[in-house]
Amino acid sequence: MAKRGTPNASNSAESLLPSSRKKAKPSAPDIGCCFVGKPIQVTEARRKWPHRYHAPSSKQNNEENSEVVLAKCHYRQAKVDGVVYDLYDDAYVKAEDGKPNYISKIVEMFETVDNEQYFVAQWFYRAEDTVIKMHGGLVDKKRVFISDVKDENPLDCIVSKVKIAKVYSNVDFTRNKRKIPSCDFYCDMKYTLPYLTFSNLVDETAKTESDASSTISNETSSSGVVNGSNNPANRKTNKNDSSDLSEWTLLDLYSGCGAMSTGLCLGASLAGIKLVTRWAVDINPHACKSLKLNHPETQVRNEPAENFLSLIKAWAKLCEEFSLIGSERSDSDPDTDEEVDNDNSDLKNENSGDQSDSEDFEVEKLLAVCYGDPNDIKKPGLYFEVRWLGYDSSYDTWEPIEGLSDCKEILKEFVTKGYKKKLLPLPGDANFICGGPPCQGVSGFNRFRNAEAPLEDEKNRQLIVYMNIIDFLKPNYVLMENVVDILKFSGGYLGRYAMGRLVEMNYQTRMGMMAAGSYGVPQFRMRVFLWGAWPTEKLPPYPLPTHEVVSRGFVPTEFEEITVAYDSKETCQLADALLLEDAISDLPSVSNDESRDEMNYGTAARTEFQKYIRLKKNEMVGHVATAKSTTCRMLYDHRPLQLNKDDYDRVCQIPKKKGANFRDLPGVLVKNNKVEWDPSVERVMLESNKPLVPDYAMKFVRGTSSKPFGRLWWDEIVSTVVTRAEPHNQVILHPTQDRVLTVRENARLQGFPDCYKLCGPIKERYVQVGNAVAVPVALAMGYAFGLACQGLCDDNPLTTLPFKYPSCLVQTDNDDRSS
Numbered sequence: 035m036a037k038r039g040t041p042n043a044s045n046s047a048e049s050l051l052p053s054s055r056k057k058a059k060p061s062a063p064d065i066g067c068c069f070v071g072k073p074i075q076v077t078e079a080r081r082k083w084p085h086r087y088h089a090p091s092s093k094q095n096n097e098e099n100s101e102v103v104l105a106k107c108h109y110r111q112a113k114v115d116g117v118v119y120d121l122y123d124d125a126y127v128k129a130e131d132g133k134p135n136y137i138s139k140i141v142e143m144f145e146t147v148d149n150e151q152y153f154v155a156q157w158f159y160r161a162e163d164t165v166i167k168m169h170g171g172l173v174d175k176k177r178v179f180i181s182d183v184k185d186e187n188p189l190d191c192i193v194s195k196v197k198i199a200k201v202y203s204n205v206d207f208t209r210n211k212r213k214i215p216s217c218d219f220y221c222d223m224k225y226t227l228p229y230l231t232f233s234n235l236v237d238e239t240a241k242t243e244s245d246a247s248s249t250i251s252n253e254t255s256s257s258g259v260v261n262g263s264n265n266p267a268n269r270k271t272n273k274n275d276s277s278d279l280s281e282w283t284l285l286d287l288y289s290g291c292g293a294m295s296t297g298l299c300l301g302a303s304l305a306g307i308k309l310v311t312r313w314a315v316d317i318n319p320h321a322c323k324s325l326k327l328n329h330p331e332t333q334v335r336n337e338p339a340e341n342f343l344s345l346i347k348a349w350a351k352l353c354e355e356f357s358l359i360g361s362e363r364s365d366s367d368p369d370t371d372e373e374v375d376n377d378n379s380d381l382k383n384e385n386s387g388d389q390s391d392s393e394d395f396e397v398e399k400l401l402a403v404c405y406g407d408p409n410d411i412k413k414p415g416l417y418f419e420v421r422w423l424g425y426d427s428s429y430d431t432w433e434p435i436e437g438l439s440d441c442k443e444i445l446k447e448f449v450t451k452g453y454k455k456k457l458l459p460l461p462g463d464a465n466f467i468c469g470g471p472p473c474q475g476v477s478g479f480n481r482f483r484n485a486e487a488p489l490e491d492e493k494n495r496q497l498i499v500y501m502n503i504i505d506f507l508k509p510n511y512v513l514m515e516n517v518v519d520i521l522k523f524s525g526g527y528l529g530r531y532a533m534g535r536l537v538e539m540n541y542q543t544r545m546g547m548m549a550a551g552s553y554g555v556p557q558f559r560m561r562v563f564l565w566g567a568w569p570t571e572k573l574p575p576y577p578l579p580t581h582e583v584v585s586r587g588f589v590p591t592e593f594e595e596i597t598v599a600y601d602s603k604e605t606c607q608l609a610d611a612l613l614l615e616d617a618i619s620d621l622p623s624v625s626n627d628e629s630r631d632e633m634n635y636g637t638a639a640r641t642e643f644q645k646y647i648r649l650k651k652n653e654m655v656g657h658v659a660t661a662k663s664t665t666c667r668m669l670y671d672h673r674p675l676q677l678n679k680d681d682y683d684r685v686c687q688i689p690k691k692k693g694a695n696f697r698d699l700p701g702v703l704v705k706n707n708k709v710e711w712d713p714s715v716e717r718v719m720l721e722s723n724k725p726l727v728p729d730y731a732m733k734f735v736r737g738t739s740s741k742p743f744g745r746l747w748w749d750e751i752v753s754t755v756v757t758r759a760e761p762h763n764q765v766i767l768h769p770t771q772d773r774v775l776t777v778r779e780n781a782r783l784q785g786f787p788d789c790y791k792l793c794g795p796i797k798e799r800y801v802q803v804g805n806a807v808a809v810p811v812a813l814a815m816g817y818a819f820g821l822a823c824q825g826l827c828d829d830n831p832l833t834t835l836p837f838k839y840p841s842c843l844v845q846t847d848n849d850d851r852s853s
Contacts, residue, residue: 067114067190069143069151073107079144083108086144103152103186105144112143112153114192126193127155134160135193137178137219143189151189157181158198158221161534165230165545168527169534176218179225180235202237222569223542229596229831231544232537233573281308282823285459285507287339287469287500289314291792291802292325292332293784294468294515297812298819303656304842305820309466313459315342320794321802328790333457337406339471339499341414345405347506348416349449349458356446358453359460397441398423400448401430403457408432418448464507466819470515470807471500476523485524489531497528501535504566511574511819512541512566515807521547521562521593529593532564541566542573544831546598547589550785550808552579554643554839556612557752557783559808560589563815567822574822575833577814582608583751598832609838612643614769615748617782620644621669626685626773627676632668646840647782651789655845670791671799672778675759683720684728684743685761686772692747695740695765696731708737734763741765746775755783757804759797777803785809785839810839 073079080087086105110121119125121143126135138155145151158178162170178198199215201222214220223232282302286295295311302309311332316322322336335342353359402419409417409432417432438445456463475483475493484491489498504512520528529545536543543566550559567573576598589597600606622636639645648667651657677685688694697704701715709732711717718726731742744765746752753765759774761767766774775783777792777799785808792799814835821827 066116067151068112069109069145069189070111070113070118071109073109073145076107079105079108083142083144104147106147106149107145109143109145112151112189112192114189117195119192119195124158124196124198126196127187128191128193137196137198139180140192141184152186153189153192154184154186156184158219159225161537164225164232165530166534166537167530168525169531172531172534172538176220178219178221179223179232180221181225182227200235200237202235222540223537227595229544229546229576230533230593231542231573231831232533233542233544233829234569281310282465282510283312283456283459283463284309284466284468285464285509286311286314286325286332287342287467287503288471288496289316289321289325289334289469290318290805291321291790292329293786293806293809294470294513294812296328296790297785297807297809297814298466298468298513298816300654300656300809300843301813301816301818302820303816304813304837305817305824305826307820307823309816309819312456313464315339318798318801320798321805323793324791324799324802327793335404337404339496339503341404341406343499343503343506345403345416346458346460346503348405349403349452350460352445352449353453353460356449356453358450361453363454363456396423397421397438397444400438400444403448403452404432418445459507461507464509466511466513467504467507467509468513468515469500471496473497473516473520473528476517476519476528483523488524488527494528497532501532501539504536505539508539508568510568510571511823512536512564513815513819514564514566516562516564518547518560518562518589521590526590526592529562529564536564536566540569542569542571543567544573544576545593546576546596546831547593548576548598548811548814549579549583550811551583551611551751552581552598553577553785553808553810553814554581554609554612555783555785555808555810556614556617556750557755557808558583559754561807561811563811572822572825572827573829574815574818575827575831577818577835578606578832580609580814580835580838581611583611611751613749613751614746614783616641616643617647618775618779619748621672621776621779621782623771624672624674624773624776625771626674626682628673628773628776630673632670633672635667635669643840646843647785648788649840649843651787653845654787654789654843657845667788669778669788671781672776673796674773674776675796675800677761677774680720680722680724681761682772684726685767685774687726688743688745688767688772690745690770692749693740693745695744696727696742697740699727699743702727702732710737728762730762739763743767745769752783755780755804757801759800780804785811785813787840787843813839813842 074082083105085102086108112119119140121140123140125138125140127138129135136155137158137160139158140153141156142154143152159181160170160178161173162168164170164179166173196219197217199217199220201214201220222235224235225232284295284298286292289295292311292314295314299309299311311329314322314325314329314332314334315337316325316334317336317338319336322334325332326334337345398421400418401421403416404419405414405416407414413434416435418435418438420431420433421427422429422431435445452458453460473494473496475488475491477483488494500514514532516529520526520532533543533545543564545562545564547560547562550557550561563576565574565576578598578600600608620635620637620640622633635648639648650667684696684699687699688696689698696702697709700718701712703710703712711732720726734742741764743761745767746765747769756764756766758764759766759780761774768775768779777796778788780800780803781790781792782788784803784806786803786806787809792802794802817835818827818833821833827833
């Protein structure tokens, strides 16, 4: 990734109140405002605040040093309007007219060399003063966040004392609100500008392990500091306390074909953690089939996320009704479908007449559960799939729970088995929830975007559903992915909402933007990633780039400092950016009408990327080593979308050279980067009698776009893999073959290993690949998660990766991380 400059808090739009306020100037001496007692001894003051006692030398006379206010002496107490303030007291500070007073901690009191009286404020931010902004109402009004921002202020700016309870022990406020003592505000988190991070408040006064242990007791200290414990119902114990190899469970929401969870699990394995995708939910049936094909161990649910939320809530009530909560459970295969006895397949013919005549139906067993309207009768609710006694599977039906009132024992048997096998997650079951809730209401292609109230747009409602699922299940970790438009549209309304919801639920959180090309694929593809970590966990960092990719695309100024990249002052050795040729040059030639789903490679890998992307599943990290297969490596999904005759004829006339597109066709002139018809050339027609150069190409982006029928070239990086393979408005043609890129070629640009098969019609496979999170990005995030859940990272928002994609995929002979 292109290197960025050092964040400048004073210029950032996120340097919100009070640090960006118009500062008061020193006033005339006020007899009601003075320091109290003797100055602090010079040696102590110089040790604590050395920068106040050394005038900058000529070599150091830069902007930073020149702004330092020099001190004559420091004090521990001051009196303002008759009230004595001690060093480290919390206080209100004057704000501009019409604004609420600022809140600060007094961290320094000194008299300047010019005999002026100053104090240094370390600022507390209200929720609305943070990145949350307009969603500050989500957060308790008494909750404030300590920042790292400090500055000097005239002593007479102090207004009055304020009582702030410091909460160090990761209290679950929903259950322990009464344990917060009487106070004006309470502070449990720190808010820092780098990557807009909300993190645990650390008790810096704790000196020993015993002190730290006492901090997490359920008692309130006499000093007004809350000592609470985080112990919500069904909360799993911190994995850091476990020395065994018990697995971490993952719920993949809006899973698509499973790229994000696949990468996360691979990355976690590289960090020594066994992360298993136990559940996945998506509305696309083809994507669900792909995920199940590649991850048979996963319980894949093809349903809307809002139905899934209703289902897990209803499931939890059933488990409670049958007194199952807290009873023994199994971590074995979650797939609870019982094998159908094939010997009963003929019973339908033998018994159906008798059953129909008597209309006497008896439930044999329940097969599945869902929430929705499976019978399409406009009666949504909780339904169970029923196998009828004496009938085979062709007679299975979905019945509402109300219709099973006479089958309590069968219902209890099904729920008990489902509970033991973790058919569905209960609160505390899912250690990790990931997903990219679709926010189509922010797309620039949506002419009816609701900029005033984005969450009222049905196309953005999935963000609310996603957060509601998190609120119900309360995982240890959360990772949300989304397009950069959630930070561009309506002042970043949706991105701010997502952070606000997580903070409201007491999650630590930070936001970053990552480019796929920075992690080893020839595709730029910038996306936003939002981490959430339960207070008992370490907040994961963002993995720094491994490959040099030049930044492109507009990023809102307010969020430009969350781009995950090396600081411009840092020295780093990044690999060269991967190019299209590095990724796909080994793939066999195929025609526009290629129809095979499987074929031989035919050639050897030509680059390191190609060598490792060809690994078979049992050769990859995170999988138990097995005997080496003797079967040949096969290439899957190397098929293009078949173009119609007219488009194919057009593509055949696009020159095979870098930058070629419809502008190279006869009859087109380009003036000042805008196309127009060449009056000297008669318009060329196709066999169908349609024009070779279609009108829509000439009019696209008012004639300024070179994308229609654009041909990629070997030394290029693709901007973003898209879901549609039509060449009408995008550069998607193969460099030297007359066709669009195949599904597999697109999959390689997304970092999918070649062993990952896709299901469904060709158009649907393109959709699955285009909607996916780039696998190497997810893998890098999985590695960061693996470090965090073991406590192996510090509070730095960034970390370096000890590997590069895809060579990290190979499983070594002694790799036993998943055994």
